[in-house]
Amino acid sequence: MVKSEMPVKILLVDDIPANLLSLEAVLESLDMTLMRANSGEEALAQIQRDDFAVIVMDVRMPEMDGFETAATIRQRDPERNMPIIFLTAAQDNPTDKARAYAEGAIDFMLKPYVPSELRTKVAVLSDLFRKNKELVVHINYLNNRVRELENQNLTLKGEGR
Numbered sequence: 001m002v003k004s005e006m007p008v009k010i011l012l013v014d015d016i017p018a019n020l021l022s023l024e025a026v027l028e029s030l031d032m033t034l035m036r037a038n039s040g041e042e043a044l045a046q047i048q049r050d051d052f053a054v055i056v057m058d059v060r061m062p063e064m065d066g067f068e069t070a071a072t073i074r075q076r077d078p079e080r081n082m083p084i085i086f087l088t089a090a091q092d093n094p095t096d097k098a099r100a101y102a103e104g105a106i107d108f109m110l111k112p113y114v115p116s117e118l119r120t121k122v123a124v125l126s127d128l129f130r131k132n133k134e135l136v137v138h139i140n141y142l143n144n145r146v147r148e149l150e151n152q153n154l155t156l157k158g159e160g161r
Helices: 017-030 040-049 066-076 094-102 115-159
Strands: 009-013 033-037 054-058 084-088 105-110
Touching: 009 017, 009 040, 017 033, 017 054, 017 115, 033 040, 040 054, 040 066, 054 066, 054 115, 066 084, 066 094, 084 115, 094 105, 105 115
Parallel strands: 009 033, 009 054, 054 084, 084 105
Antiparallel strands: none
């Protein structure tokens, strides 16, 4: 059977470099590739080039905030359900939370967040991503085998006449 070792990439999006460093420190033990984006625009550019298991994104950023970034991600490619975890230092605002979920967020966490909670959420989502990718590889392998067997069957039927 086909085995696939998929590299798992996590995109961290925040306009404040210290916040990105903090996120990296929290998530570095997960043994995944952590990539940074300093703005919504930069995040969109990286998403065009790479597939991410999880996006951890600040809500409040200049120019393009996290909500706009998430909406653009979903509009550009609705089939690519990359889970987004929003982080915000704003007060617990039900309107922001509702908007986050409306834009496709899988979670909405307030800063300061509990590092172990964020790490666990990212680990679970990354594991689901990896398993889904492996499942796709296995499905493709099985589909190819079915086609091969169908062709062999046709060949045998043709020879038997």
